[in-house]
Amino acid sequence: MPEEVDVAIIGAGFTGLSAAVEFANQGASVAVLERHTVGWGASGRNGGMATTGLAIGFNTAVKRYGGTRAVEMFREYNDAIDTIEKLVHNYGIDCDFQRFGKLSLAFHPSHYEGMLKSQEQLAALADYDVTTIPKSEIHSEIGSDFYHGAMLDPLGAGLHVGKFVHGLAGAAVAAGAVVCENAAVTELHKVSGTVHDVHTTRGVVRAKQVLVATSGYTGAVTPWLQRRVIPVGSFIIVTEPLPDEVIDRILPNRRQASDSKMLTYYFRITPDNRLLFGGRARFALSSPDSDVKSGKILRQAMIELFPYLSNAKVDYTWGGLVDLSMDQMVHAGVHDGVFYSLCYSGHGVQMAAHMGKKMVAYMGGDTTANVWEDLKNPAVPGHFGPPWFLPIIGGAAKIIDRIK
Numbered sequence: 001m002p003e004e005v006d007v008a009i010i011g012a013g014f015t016g017l018s019a020a021v022e023f024a025n026q027g028a029s030v031a032v033l034e035r036h037t038v039g040w041g042a043s044g045r046n047g048g049m050a051t052t053g054l055a056i057g058f059n060t061a062v063k064r065y066g067g068t069r070a071v072e073m074f075r076e077y078n079d080a081i082d083t084i085e086k087l088v089h090n091y092g093i094d095c096d097f098q099r100f101g102k103l104s105l106a107f108h109p110s111h112y113e114g115m116l117k118s119q120e121q122l123a124a125l126a127d128y129d130v131t132t133i134p135k136s137e138i139h140s141e142i143g144s145d146f147y148h149g150a151m152l153d154p155l156g157a158g159l160h161v162g163k164f165v166h167g168l169a170g171a172a173v174a175a176g177a178v179v180c181e182n183a184a185v186t187e188l189h190k191v192s193g194t195v196h197d198v199h200t201t202r203g204v205v206r207a208k209q210v211l212v213a214t215s216g217y218t219g220a221v222t223p224w225l226q227r228r229v230i231p232v233g234s235f236i237i238v239t240e241p242l243p244d245e246v247i248d249r250i251l252p253n254r255r256q257a258s259d260s261k262m263l264t265y266y267f268r269i270t271p272d273n274r275l276l277f278g279g280r281a282r283f284a285l286s287s288p289d290s291d292v293k294s295g296k297i298l299r300q301a302m303i304e305l306f307p308y309l310s311n312a313k314v315d316y317t318w319g320g321l322v323d324l325s326m327d328q329m330v331h332a333g334v335h336d337g338v339f340y341s342l343c344y345s346g347h348g349v350q351m352a353a354h355m356g357k358k359m360v361a362y363m364g365g366d367t368t369a370n371v372w373e374d375l376k377n378p379a380v381p382g383h384f385g386p387p388w389f390l391p392i393i394g395g396a397a398k399i400i401d402r403i404k
């Protein structure tokens with residue numbers, strides 16, 4: 001643990017490590033402080049889908065922010081996938097990165113209408129082409145009758161995130177960053193301006209700047225941020241390897257698929273022919289018990305979508321926390337001398353890696369590097385610690401999905 005650094009980064013996930021690579025390559029001294037181990041948070045637990053588009057539909061973004069701003073934000077996600085591709089290429093990270101395309105599935109006929117609207121607006125405002133697929137043709141993309149149409153964006157990618165996050169850590173260390181595992185930050189003591197004494201379970205480090213990259217694991221060390229992040233469990237099951245003909249039936253083109261339910265499902269085929277199937281399942285936090293319960297719900301859901309998988313064995317089940325914000329938008333900036341980037345709202349594989357890099361420019365004074373800076377970021381009313389309100393939101397989401 002160094003005694004003094006230019007930058008201390010809290011959290012060794014995509015955000016923190018991608019920032020560390022960039023800072024170190026620019027010659028800054030960097031310490032990444034991680035409570036557990038590299039990739040222990042969402043970055044090592046997610047579905048590996050680096051997809052295009054915001055966490056909200058493009059048509060919703062246009063309504064909320066206007067066409068020009070919505071296009072700028074949409075493009076940031078495409079740039080984010082490019083960022084991953086460059087990191088993979090530049091540092092020779094062997095992580096099965098491949099652009100399979102993103103398949104967005106309409107859970108309700110009205111959601112398909114929204115997709116048609118998004119397609120029209122993307123072409124008109126962003127000069128960007130996506131394909132829409134009506135229900136009558138959906139078997140060309142998915143072996144399920146569950147959905148009412150789909151939208152296909154060819155740029156979405158898939159990757160093995162465990163390999164990617166460790167590749168990033170290796171690149172950061174090779175560039176001169178220090179990655180301190182089992183170093184939980186317990187207190188940030190402001191010295192002046194952006195300079196802080198960062199107290200950890202392994203000692204104190206004085207940093208000229210601090211970047212908080214704690215995502216759904218944001219805690220009491222940064223109470224202002226904690227009040228703005230809603231941690232929600234996302235859960236995954238992975239089947240045994242399946243025969244080629246079954247895989248060809250599930251997702252013949254190996255797309256990264258996700259649907260438009262409130263309690264969304266997302267799924268993809270792994271390079272070793274398994275179906276990875278994820279979702280918010282119960283809108284609960286993740287814990288060993290919670291993951292098992294959620295895994296059972298997801299297995300039922302998988303069989304509802306793909307009845308021919310009723311005998312498929314589930315080899316793996318796990319869960320982790322995603323960081324929702326009230327508006328489902330990324331929030332990044334500086335508060336009281338401490339920099340932060342979080343609230344990827346379940347779309348952080350690409351955006352976290354991208355924002356790590358962008359925050360380096362932002363922290364160097366280039367405010368244009370952070371396209372999210374002007375978004376209002378109110379505290380969640382009544383949220384001061386554990387998210388007691390999750391069962392209420394989860395219950396409402398289930399009812400909305402059931403009604404539809």
Ligand SMILES: Cc1cc2nc3c(=O)[nH]c(=O)nc-3n(C[C@H](O)[C@H](O)[C@H](O)COP(=O)(O)OP(=O)(O)OC[C@H]3O[C@@H](n4cnc5c(N)ncnc54)[C@H](O)[C@@H]3O)c2cc1C
Nearest residue numbers: 011013014015035041042043046047185215320347348349
């Ligand atoms: C099950 C699951 C599936 C997902 N699937 C997808 C997907 O397919 N596509 C997609 O785009 N996104 C997905 N996501 C979201 C995505 O994984 C995250 O948005 C992204 O990984 C966030 O990266 P991060 O580096 O900001 O945070 P994280 O990877 O969560 O890292 C934060 C780190 O901060 C550490 N930390 C917290 N507090 C402290 C402290 N006080 N001191 C030291 N360290 C601390 C934690 O231990 C943790 O390791 C998924 C998330 C989950 C949980």
